[in-house]
Amino acid sequence: MSVDLKEIKKEFTKFLKRKNMKVTQSRLDLIDLIADYGKHFEVEELVSWVSKRTNRGVSRSTIYRTLKLLQDFGIIKEVIKQNNRTIYEFIVGKSHHDHLVCVECGKITEFVDEDIENLQDEVCAKYGFSPLNHRLEIFGICSECMSRKKT
Amino acid sequence: MSVDLKEIKKEFTKFLKRKNMKVTQSRLDLIDLIADYGKHFEVEELVSWVSKRTNRGVSRSTIYRTLKLLQDFGIIKEVIKQNNRTIYEFIVGKSHHDHLVCVECGKITEFVDEDIENLQDEVCAKYGFSPLNHRLEIFGICSECMSRKKT
DNA sequence: ATGAGTGCAAAGTATTTGCACGTAC
DNA sequence: GTACGTGCAAATACTTTGCACTCAT
Numbered sequence: 001m002s003v004d005l006k007e008i009k010k011e012f013t014k015f016l017k018r019k020n021m022k023v024t025q026s027r028l029d030l031i032d033l034i035a036d037y038g039k040h041f042e043v044e045e046l047v048s049w050v051s052k053r054t055n056r057g058v059s060r061s062t063i064y065r066t067l068k069l070l071q072d073f074g075i076i077k078e079v080i081k082q083n084n085r086t087i088y089e090f091i092v093g094k095s096h097h098d099h100l101v102c103v104e105c106g107k108i109t110e111f112v113d114e115d116i117e118n119l120q121d122e123v124c125a126k127y128g129f130s131p132l133n134h135r136l137e138i139f140g141i142c143s144e145c146m147s148r149k150k151t
Numbered sequence: 152m153s154v155d156l157k158e159i160k161k162e163f164t165k166f167l168k169r170k171n172m173k174v175t176q177s178r179l180d181l182i183d184l185i186a187d188y189g190k191h192f193e194v195e196e197l198v199s200w201v202s203k204r205t206n207r208g209v210s211r212s213t214i215y216r217t218l219k220l221l222q223d224f225g226i227i228k229e230v231i232k233q234n235n236r237t238i239y240e241f242i243v244g245k246s247h248h249d250h251l252v253c254v255e256c257g258k259i260t261e262f263v264d265e266d267i268e269n270l271q272d273e274v275c276a277k278y279g280f281s282p283l284n285h286r287l288e289i290f291g292i293c294s295e296c297m298s299r300k301k302t
Numbered sequence: 303a304t305g306a307g308t309g310c311a312a313a314g315t316a317t318t319t320g321c322a323c324g325t326a327c
Numbered sequence: 328g329t330a331c332g333t334g335c336a337a338a339t340a341c342t343t344t345g346c347a348c349t350c351a352t
Contacts, residue, residue, distance in 0.1 A: 022326050022331055043316080059334045064317060081232035084315060084342070100280045111274050119267050120289060127260055128294030129251045136287040138271060143279030173306055173351050194341080210309045215342060235317070235340060 003093040005035055008075060015073050026058060030066050034076065034090045040108055041088055043067070080108065080137055098135075102142035104149075109142065154244040156186055159226060166224050177209060181217050185227065185241045191259055193238055194218070231259065231288055249286075253293035255300075260293065 009031055013023050030050070034041070037049050043063055051057040067088060070076045079099055080087035087108070096117060100109040116136070124131045141149070160182055164174050181201070185192070188200050194214055202208040218239060221227045230250055231238040238259070247268060251260040267287070275282045292300075 020331085024326070024332060026333075060316095061318080061335080062333055065332085086316080100275065100278060100282075102280075103283065109278055109280070111278065113270055113274055116267055116270050116274075119264055119270070120287075123262050123264055123267075124251065124289060124291065127251060127262065128297070129253075129260070129289070129291050130297055131251075131289050131291035132254065133291075134287065134289040136271075136285065138275060138280070138282050138285040140275065140280050140282035140284075146279070146281055171306085175307060175351070177308075211341095212310080212343080213308060216307085237341085 003035060005032060008092060012070075012073055012075075016069075021069075026062060027066055027069070029054070030058070030063075031070070031075070034070075035092070037090075039089075040079065042085055043088075046088075077133065077135075079135060081135070082137070082139075098138070100138045100140065100142070102145055103139050104141050104145035107142050107144075154186060156183060159243060163221075163224055163226075167220075172220075177213060178217055178220070180205070181209070181214075182221070182226070185221075186243075188241075191230065191238050191240050193236055197239075228284065228286075230286060232286070233288070233290075249289070251289045251291065251293070253296055254290050255292050255296035258293050258295075 009028050012028070012031065016023050016027070033050055033053060034046070036053070037046070041049070043060065046063055046067075047058065047060055050063070067076065071078070075090060075092050076088050077091050078086050079089045080101060082101065095112050097110045097112040098116070100111060102108075120131070120134060123129075160179050163179070163182065167174050167178070184201055184204060185197070187204070188197070192200070194211065197214055197218075198209065198211055201214070218227065222229070226241060226243045227239050228242050229237050230240045231252060233252065246263050248261045248263040249267070251262060253259075271282070271285060274280075
């Protein structure tokens with residue numbers, strides 16, 4: 001793990017103070033817990049994970065509220081919106097990447113493509129649009145599912 | 152309007168028969184109504200539009216069910232998933248395009264970029280992934296909102 | 303005639319909110 | 328001490344589903 005969580009929490013503390021919000025244990029802990037989880041997650045998964053890893057657990061409301069804060073702060077992102085599910089990801093220490101989503105097995109594969117990123121910036125420039133973030137989801141069938149289907 | 156709706160409905164009829172489904176007025180009408188609406192839409196908007204344009208109206212259930220069918224058939228697509236909203240689009244007669252979504256005013260701008268499309272195909276090829284469709288949403292602030300903010 | 307389609311109301315999900323109590327400052 | 332945070336339960340929003348009736352074949 002190449003991510004300096006201590007530094008992130010320090011920055012997050014500043015971020016909260018700047019907004020006159022309180023630095024609570026619950027908020028700081030969630031950063032550790034998400035980093036520790038180490039993969040994409042849905043709210044439900046996170047709730048279970050937190051219960052499993054702590055004695056106190058956490059309410060869904062707090063999770064939703066804190067996730068929103070962490071998105072504003074910029075360390076997590078909604079990476080997939082499919083059906084009624086929202087999949088989040090801890091994005092610190094990763095280059096921007098996008099996702100291949102297998103509609104058969106649900107497997108999510110990350111990929112990085114600098115060229116796609118650059119072309120997007122060009123498009124935005126062309127329209128005088130100031131991008132804040134983006135989401136590219138490619139839905140399809142992964143190689144394993146494809147070979148299984150052929151059999 | 153360069154789209155031949157008659158032809159589309161003929162194909163849709165075949166599509167339904169192939170699946171042993173019935174060719175109902177309601178289903179065929181929805182194609183006309185969506186084409187006629189001429190822009191992105193949400194379910195709620197479509198329900199209002201249908202009521203406004205017809206005498207009978209249509210139930211939300213049928214709208215949802217038919218939208219799913221039309222997606223399978225391939226003439227509409229969920230183009231934006233933001234917050235809890237799903238925005239659909241009639242995609243017949245358009246090259247594949249993606250969207251710039253202004254988070255201030257909600258304006259949606261379409262753009263076409265062949266190079267991005269090609270790069271995506273390359274990525275899929277690299278992972279042995281068979282793409283079915285994709286969605287690229289760039290969230291940010293449009294030029295009008297940006298100049299309004301500066302003032 | 304038969305099975306699929308439709309509308310309605312009810313049920314499911316995911317997410318947000320009001321409020322009483324707890325905690326950071 | 329005060330204001331914001333938290334958990335809980337209730338509310339909301341979107342979408343799906345069961346069922347009785349209707350319509351396409």
